[in-house]
Amino acid sequence: MDQDPSLDDHIEGPIAKILSDAPPDIIVNLPRKGDILYFQGDIPSYLYLVAYGSLVTVMESPSGDPVVWEMLGPFDTVGSFAMLMRFPYPATCRANIPSKVHGFSRDRIWSKLEKDLLFRETLLNELGDRFQILLSRLLFSQKSVEARISMSLLALLVKTGPSNTYQTEPPLNVTRSVLASLSLTTVESTIRITKKWESQGILEFPSPGRIRILDPRALKKISGDG
CATH class of the missing domain: 1.10.10.10 (Winged helix-like DNA-binding domain superfamily/Winged helix DNA-binding domain)
Known part of the structure; x- marks a missing residue:
């Protein structure tokens, strides 16, 4: 990505490093805590990458009580699973502190997946990691x-x-x-x-x-x- 002044000089994270030479299609500023990146049920259009700040994903439970599912920081990808699987976001994503997010269009990501073996393997590995987190959350509930x-x-x-x-x-x-x-x-x-x-x-x-x-x-x- 173009070197946005909000990004650290040292880019971390495998997806962020691969996308570091590609300018984002959109840059979303979330200047206030609670600002929404997307809502639960929205259709994914972008693969998002946190440039700085912190985001939380919040899922509405059957009882109506919100459950914080995940916290995301700089260089984490956001919404990758929903975008790749082409189903609505399972949770709302909002700023935990003032944040900035880079968005890469779904079409560009799919094109890169077809042409770039390293990117494809890296993104699939990340999806596997996210699935492990899901399983860990199920085991997590049994702890004190x-x-x-x-x-x-x-x-x-x-x-x-x-x-x-x-x-x-x-x-x-x-x-x-x-x-x-x-x-x-x-x-x-x-x-x-x-x-x-x-x-x-x-x-x-x-x-x-x-x-x-x-x-x-x-x-x-x-x-x-x-």
């Missing part, structure tokens, strides 16, 4: 509430990036209500548990809507992975 919350925080930390020069973890742009939805639990349980972890020095809350992990090893132990 504390394990689910810790696993959600660690997954968000991986997307946020490495620690800074002072070896502190970057803050996560996530509210406790979104964290509760990601963890398949209630806001009340999430507040109670994260307050306990704050008192134990595992987390801190530098500002509203932001969480910093102070002790990743403690969270890994709680999740059963440490």
Whole structure:
């Protein structure tokens, strides 16, 4: 893609690297938290790539309660499965913080899939990864509430990036209500548990809507992975 000033100098992610020399067909600015990229049920027209910021996909449950399904950060693709399978988006995608997204038309992507073996293999691998995430979510529901919350925080930390020069973890742009939805639990349980972890020095809350992990090893132990 053309080097948009919003993009980092170092492009990460296999799909982003392959598309780095192709200008996007559209650039969507989402300047406010909650701005919508697309709605559940819309017909896909583009493969989207996050240039900067953070997006969440939110699915309406049968009861009408929204469920946060996934959080996406810089260089993540958005809506790839629905676009390739040619069915409506299964969830609404909106900005979690001010964000910018590049869109590549469905026709261009299909043409590139036909001509570019590396791109085809890379995108199919990503779809496989997304399917693994779906299966993981099904197994995830069998974990304890504390394990689910810790696993959600660690997954968000991986997307946020490495620690800074002072070896502190970057803050996560996530509210406790979104964290509760990601963890398949209630806001009340999430507040109670994260307050306990704050008192134990595992987390801190530098500002509203932001969480910093102070002790990743403690969270890994709680999740059963440490």
